[in-house]
Amino acid sequence: MNPTHxxxxxxxxxxxxxxxxxxxxxxxxxxxxxxVPMFGLVIAFQDYKILKGFFHSDFIxxxxxxxxxxxxxxxxxxxxxxxxNLICLVxxxxxxxxxxxxxxxxxSAKLKKTIQTITYLxxxxxxxxxxxxxxxxLESETGVVNVxxxxxxxxxxxFFRDPEYFWAIIIFATIWKGIGWNSILYLxxxxxxxxxxxxxxxxxxxNRFQRMFHITLPGIMGTAAFLFILTAGSIMNGSGGAGxxxxxxxxxxxxxxxxxxxxxxxxxxxxxxxxxxxxxHYSYATAIGIFQSIMxxxxxxxTNSMIKKWRGEALF
Amino acid sequence: MAQRLxxxxxxxxxxxxxxxxxxxxxxxxxxxxAYSFSNGKSVMLQRVVFWPIDFTLENYRTVFINNxxxxxxxxxxxxxxxxxxxxLAVIATAAYSVSKKHLIAKKYIxxxxxxxxxxxxxxxxxxxxxxxLGLMNNFLVYILxxxxxxxxxxxxxxxxxxxxxxxxxxxxxxxxxxxxxFLMIFIPLSTPVYATVALFVGVGQWNAWFDAMLFMNNAKLxxxxxxxxxxxxxxxxxxxxxxxxxSSPGAVKQTSVETLRMATLMVATFPILFIYPFFQKYFxxxxxxxxxxx
Numbered sequence: 298m299n300p301t302h303x304x305x306x307x308x309x310x311x312x313x314x315x316x317x318x319x320x321x322x323x324x325x326x327x328x329x330x331x332x333v334p335m336f337g338l339v340i341a342f343q344d345y346k347i348l349k350g351f352f353h354s355d356f357i358x359x360x361x362x363x364x365x366x367x368x369x370x371x372x373x374x375x376x377x378x379x380x381x382n383l384i385c386l387v388x389x390x391x392x393x394x395x396x397x398x399x400x401x402x403x404x405s406a407k408l409k410k411t412i413q414t415i416t417y418l419x420x421x422x423x424x425x426x427x428x429x430x431x432x433x434x435l436e437s438e439t440g441v442v443n444v445x446x447x448x449x450x451x452x453x454x455x456f457f458r459d460p461e462y463f464w465a466i467i468i469f470a471t472i473w474k475g476i477g478w479n480s481i482l483y484l485x486x487x488x489x490x491x492x493x494x495x496x497x498x499x500x501x502x503x504n505r506f507q508r509m510f511h512i513t514l515p516g517i518m519g520t521a522a523f524l525f526i527l528t529a530g531s532i533m534n535g536s537g538g539a540g541x542x543x544x545x546x547x548x549x550x551x552x553x554x555x556x557x558x559x560x561x562x563x564x565x566x567x568x569x570x571x572x573x574x575x576x577x578h579y580s581y582a583t584a585i586g587i588f589q590s591i592m593x594x595x596x597x598x599x600t601n602s603m604i605k606k607w608r609g610e611a612l613f
Numbered sequence: 614m615a616q617r618l619x620x621x622x623x624x625x626x627x628x629x630x631x632x633x634x635x636x637x638x639x640x641x642x643x644x645x646x647a648y649s650f651s652n653g654k655s656v657m658l659q660r661v662v663f664w665p666i667d668f669t670l671e672n673y674r675t676v677f678i679n680n681x682x683x684x685x686x687x688x689x690x691x692x693x694x695x696x697x698x699x700x701l702a703v704i705a706t707a708a709y710s711v712s713k714k715h716l717i718a719k720k721y722i723x724x725x726x727x728x729x730x731x732x733x734x735x736x737x738x739x740x741x742x743x744x745x746l747g748l749m750n751n752f753l754v755y756i757l758x759x760x761x762x763x764x765x766x767x768x769x770x771x772x773x774x775x776x777x778x779x780x781x782x783x784x785x786x787x788x789x790x791x792x793x794x795f796l797m798i799f800i801p802l803s804t805p806v807y808a809t810v811a812l813f814v815g816v817g818q819w820n821a822w823f824d825a826m827l828f829m830n831n832a833k834l835x836x837x838x839x840x841x842x843x844x845x846x847x848x849x850x851x852x853x854x855x856x857x858x859x860s861s862p863g864a865v866k867q868t869s870v871e872t873l874r875m876a877t878l879m880v881a882t883f884p885i886l887f888i889y890p891f892f893q894k895y896f897x898x899x900x901x902x903x904x905x906x907x
Contacts, residue, residue: 309717313715313717315790315795316713316717317710317717319706319709320710320711320722322702322703322706322707322760322761323707326703326757326760326761327725327726327729327761329746330757331729333734334733335733335738336738337737337738337742338735338738340738345741347741350745399627399630400631402623402624403624403628403631404620411635412631412634414890414893415635416634418638418889421820421889422882422885423822423881424820425820425841425842425845425881426841426878426881426882428842428845429645429845429874429875430641430878432845433645433871433875434644439660439871441644441662444660473637473638473641477638547823548822551823566736569735569736569737570736574736574740574827579737579740579741582736582737583735583737586736586737586738587735589735590735
């Protein structure tokens, strides 16, 4: 690098010193809390001891991975994770689309706004509170659901003591909490559809249903495909966060589960927490985390290529 | 045209479905509220459906004189306020820098910020990092790790870029530096997007409990949501009921573990219900903008 170049670089840095200072906190925080943990993934290949640290723990290759592949508890958690998320992908995923399309059919703008305000609210309520509400509503004998069932002559149901109800409960709670909020992207997609299309269709004599099926739905298919890929990509971690997919996450499971229903409620994220944090098997749990990430990435690419074949375009 | 103004069976059935959906959304809150205003002994004999049974304020009184709950409430308030202000400061300044076309090494800086939005180390490496940083049992563990968010930074960046550039240019010609431009021009013009970010960060802070469960053994620094989780899950509720019995012997007749639980739950929820209507108009605007441009 010649001196003039160096000078101009120094000059640029001096000129932009405020911009650089403005960026420093963000860069430092990102490095410490995002990049350092990424390097921390090496402990999956170690027999990590927290007192020895990253640098002094012994490397043991793939032993941690072999261990969980031979553990029955891991397979139980894997099974719960896959089934709950598949149900969500098939049954829950289309609901915000239906919600948005139906909301769009409402004639009154004021009513539309009121419904949006009400249905977005549960998104802002913590899973602790949602768990508390559902335990109360579904309580044996005294909960309002059992009271209503009693009027209809149905015998008392012990919802939170019987594992067979758990999936239905947590999936319903996920819908309750997220259906409104998850329709936002579809609503903005509908709003960006050219109004001339509707007018032209009306002139051609298309009725309301035909306009809904031939204009509104195709207009949001791109958004739907995009979100479907992200949701399918998060089947393994139940993270429920990626791209705002509508599936229960760790916080949901933790606040809904109890010891009596653990056979149906304990997904991989719960297993990782129990093994890693509660059991201090750091390396073992990290290895499972890596397994989840790799599977997620695989699913992401798989769904992406399937969507691409079908629609001609996809996420990447 | 005249036909469309009439309500068809289709309009009526959609309307009915939405009324039902809205009812299902609100009802759990009404139920918990009715419970929290009910006499703790009466709810054992009669069932709450809509209205409180033997209306009483005793549950709330018991909650508000409980020192553990008050201090947890204060921890939540303090971490929500400090966490939100810190996040806003970090995000607003970083967004200013990356909104400038001429920023040095801009491509690499953006890449550095975008990568962690898609990949991460996961729970255990994060846990160990916090441990080695010495942030265990430290209040800072609530506010530092989440202080910066790439997603919100891009939301603010897009907003900054939508502001008219003439004011900034003329200020620069008059000799104003980046600091002045940011403080005097950008901050006053960016209230809507700041409000949006503040809402999400603030609600996230108020609702957070997992960080406390992972990193905080010091019960004095537990936030309300984490205490509520313990109260709902048995662990602390017996001591809670005992404290209630000691502090106001008369109240015990009108409260029960269940009604006290619901009163605590409502106390943890009211702040959200209260600010929600005020922020609601901002975030619909802010999110719409982000969705269209981003």
